[in-house]
Amino acid sequence: MAVPHPSIPLIESRQILGTPDPAEARRIGRLVLAQARQCPVCQVLTRHLSTLGHELRPCELIERVAPWERDEHSVRLAAAWIVLHAW
Numbered sequence: 001m002a003v004p005h006p007s008i009p010l011i012e013s014r015q016i017l018g019t020p021d022p023a024e025a026r027r028i029g030r031l032v033l034a035q036a037r038q039c040p041v042c043q044v045l046t047r048h049l050s051t052l053g054h055e056l057r058p059c060e061l062i063e064r065v066a067p068w069e070r071d072e073h074s075v076r077l078a079a080a081w082i083v084l085h086a087w
Helices: 008-017 022-036 040-052 058-063 074-085
Strands: none
Touching: 008 022, 008 058, 008 074, 022 040, 022 074, 040 074, 058 074
C-alpha cells in the first residue's frame, strides 16, 4: 500500500519546523506545543488553532486570529499544530 503524498500545509509546516522527516517534525512539534504552555499568548492561539482546522497553511491560520492574539512564535506554533493534527 502506497503512502499518500503529504498535503501542501503539511509539507510547508515541516519546512517551518526545519525538517522534511515526518517523525522528526512531530518530535519538534511536541516540543513547540510544550513550550507554548508557558506563554499566555501562545495558549490563546492554541485554543484558536483547534477550531480552525488543519487544511489551512500555517500563515493562513495565523491570519485568521486577531493581531493581539499572536506573537513572533505564532507561525511555528501553527506549523507544529498542523504536523501533530493532520491526518
